[in-house]
Amino acid sequence: MNRRKNTAAIFAERARVVGQQAFDAGQYVLKLHAPRCAAAAAPGQFIHLRCAADLPLRRPYSILSADAAGGEVEMLYKVVGEGSRRLAACRAGDELDSLGPIGNAFAPSPERPNLLLVGGGVGIPPILFLAARAREDAAANYTPLVLMGSEIPFPFDVTDSSLPFAGVANGTRATMAALERRGIAARLASGRGFAGCYRGHVGGLARQWLDAAPPEQLAATAMFACGPAPMLQDIARIAAQFSLPCQVALEETMACGVGGCAGCSVAVRDDNGGIAMKRVCVDGPVFNARAVFG
Amino acid sequence: MAGPMASGHDSRLAVDFCGLRFSTPLVLLSGCVGFGDEYTRVEGFSHADAGAVCLKGTTLAPRTGNDPHRLAETPDGMLNAIGLQNPGVDALLDDILPALDFSETRFIANVSGSTVEEYREIARRLDDSPIDAIEINISCPNVREGGVEFGNYPEPSARVVAACRAVTDKVLITKLSPNQADIADNARRCLEAGSDAFAVINTVAGMAIDAGTRRPVLGNNRGGLSGPAIKPVALLKVWEVHQVCKPHAAPIIGQGGVACGRDAIEFLIAGATAVGIGTGLFYDPLLCPKINREIAEYLDEHGMENVAALSGSLEWNE
Ligand SMILES: Cc1cc2nc3c(=O)[nH]c(=O)nc-3n(C[C@H](O)[C@H](O)[C@H](O)COP(=O)(O)OP(=O)(O)OC[C@H]3O[C@@H](n4cnc5c(N)ncnc54)[C@H](O)[C@@H]3O)c2cc1C
Ligand SMILES: Cc1cc2nc3c(=O)[nH]c(=O)nc-3n(C[C@H](O)[C@H](O)[C@H](O)COP(=O)(O)O)c2cc1C
Ligand code: FES
Numbered sequence: 001m002n003r004r005k006n007t008a009a010i011f012a013e014r015a016r017v018v019g020q021q022a023f024d025a026g027q028y029v030l031k032l033h034a035p036r037c038a039a040a041a042a043p044g045q046f047i048h049l050r051c052a053a054d055l056p057l058r059r060p061y062s063i064l065s066a067d068a069a070g071g072e073v074e075m076l077y078k079v080v081g082e083g084s085r086r087l088a089a090c091r092a093g094d095e096l097d098s099l100g101p102i103g104n105a106f107a108p109s110p111e112r113p114n115l116l117l118v119g120g121g122v123g124i125p126p127i128l129f130l131a132a133r134a135r136e137d138a139a140a141n142y143t144p145l146v147l148m149g150s151e152i153p154f155p156f157d158v159t160d161s162s163l164p165f166a167g168v169a170n171g172t173r174a175t176m177a178a179l180e181r182r183g184i185a186a187r188l189a190s191g192r193g194f195a196g197c198y199r200g201h202v203g204g205l206a207r208q209w210l211d212a213a214p215p216e217q218l219a220a221t222a223m224f225a226c227g228p229a230p231m232l233q234d235i236a237r238i239a240a241q242f243s244l245p246c247q248v249a250l251e252e253t254m255a256c257g258v259g260g261c262a263g264c265s266v267a268v269r270d271d272n273g274g275i276a277m278k279r280v281c282v283d284g285p286v287f288n289a290r291a292v293f294g
Numbered sequence: 295m296a297g298p299m300a301s302g303h304d305s306r307l308a309v310d311f312c313g314l315r316f317s318t319p320l321v322l323l324s325g326c327v328g329f330g331d332e333y334t335r336v337e338g339f340s341h342a343d344a345g346a347v348c349l350k351g352t353t354l355a356p357r358t359g360n361d362p363h364r365l366a367e368t369p370d371g372m373l374n375a376i377g378l379q380n381p382g383v384d385a386l387l388d389d390i391l392p393a394l395d396f397s398e399t400r401f402i403a404n405v406s407g408s409t410v411e412e413y414r415e416i417a418r419r420l421d422d423s424p425i426d427a428i429e430i431n432i433s434c435p436n437v438r439e440g441g442v443e444f445g446n447y448p449e450p451s452a453r454v455v456a457a458c459r460a461v462t463d464k465v466l467i468t469k470l471s472p473n474q475a476d477i478a479d480n481a482r483r484c485l486e487a488g489s490d491a492f493a494v495i496n497t498v499a500g501m502a503i504d505a506g507t508r509r510p511v512l513g514n515n516r517g518g519l520s521g522p523a524i525k526p527v528a529l530l531k532v533w534e535v536h537q538v539c540k541p542h543a544a545p546i547i548g549q550g551g552v553a554c555g556r557d558a559i560e561f562l563i564a565g566a567t568a569v570g571i572g573t574g575l576f577y578d579p580l581l582c583p584k585i586n587r588e589i590a591e592y593l594d595e596h597g598m599e600n601v602a603a604l605s606g607s608l609e610w611n612e
Contacts, residue, residue: 005395008337012580036337056521056553056577057367099336099579253365255372255576259332261325262350262379263365267358277358277379282335 010258011036015049015098017090018072023155026079028088029064035071037063037100043130044226044249044286047073047100048257052086059083060254060281062226063101064125065132073100076125076155102257103285106130106247110140112222116209116244118235120149120202120227126249127226128176131184145209146179146186149202149231154188160196161186167212168205172198202227203234210242218242225249225289236289246289252280259283268292304590306600309345309567311545312465312490314400314426316345316568318586319601320558321547323572324348324404324429324469325376329390336579343582345568346400348493349386351431354412356382361513366502371521371551372573373502375514378406383416387423400426402467405458410444414457421462428464430454430489433471433496445471445496448480452487459488467547469493470535472524477531481538493547493570494535495528521573525551529564536565536606553577555588562589565606 015034022028037047041063048058061075079085090096106126108115115134119127127146134142145165148154154176161175163185174196175186189198189205198205206223213221225235226249239246252264259282266284268291270276278284307318322333322344329349333339341347359379366373381389386403394401403425407413413430420428432445432454444450455468468484470477472495481492497518502511510516528550535546548566552558553574561569574581589601598604 006331006335008335008339010336012336012338012578050577057372058576097578253363255365255374255573256326256332256579257576258335258579260327261365261374261576262328262359262376263374265359265364265376265379266362275358282332 009040010099010102011040013037013098014095017092017094017096019092020088020090022088023153025152026088027152027155028077028079029155030075030077030087030090032073032075032096032098033071034073034098034100037098038066038071038073039068041066041073041101042105043133044105044126045101045103046285047075047098048102048254049087050097051083055083055086057255058097058099058257059087060102060251060257062126062129062249064129066129076122078122099257102281104283106224106249106286108134108140108142108222108224112220112245113140113142114217114221115142115144116206116221116223117144117146118202118206118223118225118227119146120231121151123225123227123231123249124148124150127224130224131179132182135182135184144184146176146184147189147202147205148176148186149189149205149227151190151192153194158188158196165209167209168198169208172196172205201234202231203238206235206238210238218244222246232289233293236293239289247286248289248292249285250280250287250292251285254281257281266292269294303586306593307586307589309601311346311568312427314346314465316400318343318345318582319562319568319589320344320582320585321402321549321568321570322347322575323549323570324431325350325374326572326575329386330394330401333575333579338580341395341398343586344399344571346402346426348402348404348429348570349390350380351378351404351406352380352383352386352416353378353406354383354416356380356385363511363513366511366517368500368502368519369523371519371523373500373512373517373519374497375512375517377514383419387419391423391425396424396426402427402429404429404431404469406431410453410457413454414461417458418461421464425464427467428458428462429467429469429493430458431469431496433469433473446474448476448483451480452483455484455487455489465490467491467493469496470531471496472527472531473499478534478538481535485538485542485544489544491545491547492535492539493549494532494566495524495550498524498527520550522551522553525557529560532561532564532566533608540565540606552585553581555585555592558585558589559592559604562601562604563606563608565608567602567605
């Protein structure tokens with residue numbers, strides 16, 4: 001076997017902070033000028049950021065949006081520890097060492113143009129990126145349907161939706177204002193009882209739509225999810241129950257971020273039913289849900 | 295000295311390592327760069343910026359390694375407990391080695407085992423391969439039944455080295471553990487047993503605790519500490535082993551926390567012939583060319599002819 005050399009598709013850039021927007025509960029949208037990353041980024045991929053000079057191990061963050069023309073990428077993150085705390089202190093004009101884009105991307109197929117996209121918490125950003133790119137893909141005729149769950153206030157403006165979402169009860173009408181403006185149907189879930197949100201896990205919302213969908217619509221549907229592990233497991237179970245293909249984006253602690261250390265490996269089932277170790281950074285972060293959760 | 299000639303490096307950086315020519319004294323360390331091609335994903339990275347590359351620790355049979363989490367960040371460093379995830383020596387020989395570009399750098403295999411017999415068998419199979427040298431890892435802290443049992447004591451360390459020496463003419467590098475009473479004594483016994491060179495040091499055994507859950511952070515509970523936090527420990531161990539090696543002209547790959555040119559220079563001064571970079575590469579994948587440049591500048595500033603003149607130049611306080 002002759003292995004091909006990897007193509008040099010990850011760029012080391014001094015990324016300039018363009019700005020940060022703060023939301024409730026320590027959530028931020030960070031905009032960076034990182035033109036080479038921006039030009040290549042696809043939904044599901046992440047950027048590896050050095051958050052401070054004295055914190056040399058990088059932090060992985062999913063890309064929320066990428067504007068190739070402007071050379072900018074956005075990330076949505078939550079402050080959970082020292083690295084993210086330092087990131088939140090960054091101001092416009094600061095520079096951060098970045099590596100990106102890294103990893104594989106979600107791979108929708110035109111054969112299943114209904115994309116049921118499910119994001120939970122800090123797993124929301126790649127889902128929004130995928131929804132945006134799917135909508136822009138004129139050739140494929142995708143219909144993205146977005147479901148998002150959060151146990152803290154959503155890090156974006158929320159509004160009532162006038163776009164239909166089959167199966168979902170009338171009271172569940174809260175959506176992300178930016179998606180509504182683009183005509184992308186979306187609904188929100190939270191156990192916190194936020195106005196207009198489905199009360200419970202986002203998986204319950206997915207199930208409502210799936211239960212109402214006629215067979216020919218199910219046959220044209222695929223699921224994509226990113227979020228905490230219990231949510232992904234729930235989504236994987238739902239996808240299996242409805243016999244839908246499902247891709248999930250995973251998280252694991254990382255060191256190199258480029259496939260060198262095997263520190264981010266997870267066990268997945270290979271095609272022959274055996275167990276294979278896969279690196280979340282370069283073999284993932286997107287995996288077939290069945291390979292991960294059985 | 296045979297070796298890669300294509301490199302455009304300052305020839306003053308080249309070092310002789312047991313007859314192998316390293317185009318620069320930098321060695322990419324085992325477990326940090328996979329099986330050789332991983333970092334080529336990063337634009338601007340080139341193996342030619344390192345004199346040699348140590349491949350991931352390899353066992354006789356494939357190993358899936360430890361459960362997550364395998365990594366924990368610590369002050370000025372990190373803990374890892376990968377557990378020697380590797381595809382086994384047959385995959386190394388059949389799939390990996392044939393695809394490596396030996397014109398760019400030197401490739402060194404890193405061997406681990408649970409028994410003396412396992413080490414011997416892997417070394418035997420590698421003897422008839424294009425690999426440039428064999429590093430014997432008797433110091434992995436992450437596999438209970440594995441190398442650490444050997445590496446923490448001189449007698450079993452020497453037995454592993456002797457077993458490998460008996461089956462190969464390749465350059466043998468013994469990777470020594472810092473987690474032992476007398477590293478110099480261990481080095482002496484391994485030299486007698488046929489080791490040509492040493493790698494000093496492997497990671498320092500450690501643990502991280504999550505106070506919230508009152509559990510170790512690592513799936514394996516214990517791990518190996520690397521990065522700048524271990525540099526002072528490593529410098530002293532390199533100097534101690536150098537005292538043993540000097541009369542035999544046995545070279546050392548000094549390692550532990552190198553993150554800039556100054557660090558590399560300090561290891562050379564302490565007695566290393568070559569300098570390893572592991573965790574430093576996680577911090578900056580394009581670190582090697584920067585360090586090469588800083589070493590060259592140091593040679594200029596101090597009017598030194600080459601890296602060899604720097605090696606072991608420490609003026610010990612009497
Ligand atoms: C592929 C990928 C995409 C991600 N995308 C996002 C995102 O879009 N938004 C967001 O808010 N978070 C995201 N995360 C999680 C984010 O990386 C962590 O929240 C962040 O690393 C925490 O760093 P800290 O120093 O603030 O926290 P600490 O807990 O102090 O971090 C300590 C160490 O653990 C690591 N770590 C802690 N939590 C995680 C985690 N969940 N995953 C991986 N490493 C972790 C840190 O990198 C650091 O090395 C993503 C993780 C991965 C693997
Ligand atoms: C993630 C990781 C995996 C490692 N795996 C191996 C291994 O398989 N075999 C080995 O001999 N050393 C292994 N090491 C040890 C390194 O090769 C090196 O000796 C050590 O990390 C000290 O150098 P550093 O501080 O520059 O990283 C590993 C280190 C790290 C961080
Ligand atoms: S983080 Fe090193 S292999 Fe994924």
